[in-house]
Amino acid sequence: MSNQKKPVLRRCVGCGEMKDKKDLIRVVRTQEGEILPDKTGRVNGRGAYVCKDPECFMNAVRKKGLERSLKCRVDAQVYEGLRSYFEGESS
Numbered sequence: 001m002s003n004q005k006k007p008v009l010r011r012c013v014g015c016g017e018m019k020d021k022k023d024l025i026r027v028v029r030t031q032e033g034e035i036l037p038d039k040t041g042r043v044n045g046r047g048a049y050v051c052k053d054p055e056c057f058m059n060a061v062r063k064k065g066l067e068r069s070l071k072c073r074v075d076a077q078v079y080e081g082l083r084s085y086f087e088g089e090s091s
């Protein structure tokens with residue numbers, strides 16, 4: 001018995017591990033078809049979670065985990081933009 005709040009767990013599409021949602025970045029595909037990092041956690045659309053780690057992000061790119069989760073093709077320039085976001089978040 002404990003009153004501790006359980007962390008909300010989500011699976012990272014890079015390493016496949018379950019992580020606390022606050023240690024992950026949600027990448028979202030909006031209804032307009034844009035793919036962007038969800039900085040607020042409130043963007044509507046289909047989301048995928050990746051650790052705040054560029055390594056994990058690159059893994060997700062290589063394994064096409066993002067494309068699988070978002071159910072769409074991701075352009076190289078979109079990946080590039082996301083990667084700089086991950087690099088900024090992890091430093």
Ligand SMILES: [Zn+2]
Binds near residue numbers: 014016050051
């Ligand atoms: Zn990960």
